[in-house]
Amino acid sequence: MSFPADRAATWFVTGTSRGLGLELVTQLLDRGDNVAATTRSTERLLSALGDRVDTSRLLPLAVDLRDEEAVRQGVAHTTARFGQLDVVVNNAGYGFLAAVEETSDRDVRDMLDVQVVGVWNVLRAALPILREQRSGHIVNVSSILGLTAVPGWALYCAGKFALEGLSEALAAEVADFGVKVTIVEPGYFRTDFLTTDSLALPTSATDAYPAVREMTSQHLNLQGSQLGDPVRGARAIIDQVVSGGGPLRQLLGSDAHSYASAKVDALRENVDATARTAPGTDFPAA
Numbered sequence: 001m002s003f004p005a006d007r008a009a010t011w012f013v014t015g016t017s018r019g020l021g022l023e024l025v026t027q028l029l030d031r032g033d034n035v036a037a038t039t040r041s042t043e044r045l046l047s048a049l050g051d052r053v054d055t056s057r058l059l060p061l062a063v064d065l066r067d068e069e070a071v072r073q074g075v076a077h078t079t080a081r082f083g084q085l086d087v088v089v090n091n092a093g094y095g096f097l098a099a100v101e102e103t104s105d106r107d108v109r110d111m112l113d114v115q116v117v118g119v120w121n122v123l124r125a126a127l128p129i130l131r132e133q134r135s136g137h138i139v140n141v142s143s144i145l146g147l148t149a150v151p152g153w154a155l156y157c158a159g160k161f162a163l164e165g166l167s168e169a170l171a172a173e174v175a176d177f178g179v180k181v182t183i184v185e186p187g188y189f190r191t192d193f194l195t196t197d198s199l200a201l202p203t204s205a206t207d208a209y210p211a212v213r214e215m216t217s218q219h220l221n222l223q224g225s226q227l228g229d230p231v232r233g234a235r236a237i238i239d240q241v242v243s244g245g246g247p248l249r250q251l252l253g254s255d256a257h258s259y260a261s262a263k264v265d266a267l268r269e270n271v272d273a274t275a276r277t278a279p280g281t282d283f284p285a286a
């Protein structure tokens with residue numbers, strides 16, 4: 001088991017001034033763990049934490065996750081301050097709701113910069129440390145939309161599907177070093193995710209996709225009534241890391257679980273439907 005039992009653990013968490021990241025930081029500090037928390041605004045993070053938690057074990061880090069050198073320095077500050085690094089949580093992310101043809105080149109690059117390039121920057125900085133100490137845990141916060149895709153969410157799904165592929169390969173690559181990987185797949189959680197502060201929209205939309213516009217207003221109206229409780233969500237993530245166990249994919253929420261089950265059924269049906277034709281492209285046996 002790679003989680004330290006005899007000392008405070010050190011966590012590096014990205015995207016922490018709101019939502020799940022903020023809740024993770026709060027609960028980790030309450031546990032007495034050390035937390036390096038990256039954010040685009042340390043003021044927003046500190047004011048969100050207020051005086052509800054002891055921040056003496058907090059290292060707030062203003063980091064642009066797209067900047068490899070800034071991320072490398074953030075990880076270096078973490079080990080300099082706490083002496084070790086045990087758990088990395090790639091949590092930062094945002095939603096984008098538009099039809100594929102309404103999604104600009106800039107929109108695509110911005111999303112992938114945060115959800116893929118940023119995560120890769122963190123991994124490149126953290127992995128040598130975890131690998132050399134032969135212990136550690138990487139938690140990549142994906143989404144149920146990293147497993148199944150729905151209209152209007154193509155760009156977000158593209159980012160999360162990429163994160164899932166990266167994470168699945170990584171898990172197999174680092175297992176022999178004693179480093180564990182968990183992919184977290186939340187359903188709808190009552191964070192700021194569906195507010196206009198977080199959810200990005202296209203700069204220009206066509207009137208050809210009324211269903212996407214309808215989906216946008218439904219999602220904005222969903223704010224405040226999502227099924228998932230971020231307090232329970234953060235606790236579930238922490239519990240799985242502390243126990244050192246759990247499957248590769250950690251589904252959070254009954255909505256996520258039913259979407260995942262439907263995806264597995266559809267995939268099974270698709271795989272079965274090609275069972276006879278797929279081998280048809282093999283070279284004939286010699």
Ligand SMILES: NC(=O)c1ccc[n+]([C@@H]2O[C@H](COP(=O)([O-])OP(=O)(O)OC[C@H]3O[C@@H](n4cnc5c(N)ncnc54)[C@H](OP(=O)(O)O)[C@@H]3O)[C@@H](O)[C@H]2O)c1
Nearest residue numbers: 015017018019020039040092093143188189191192193198
């Ligand atoms: N809530 C849901 O329904 C839901 C469902 C599935 C998956 N998720 C995933 O869960 C994670 C946390 O989201 P949340 O629900 O807590 O949403 P949130 O309340 O909107 O918080 C998102 C966090 O991500 C960071 N972030 C947002 N846009 C960013 C950008 N352009 N560059 C860098 N950081 C950015 C923010 O960090 P700073 O402002 O501090 O920099 C913020 O603290 C995300 O990866 C999200 O995709 C959420």
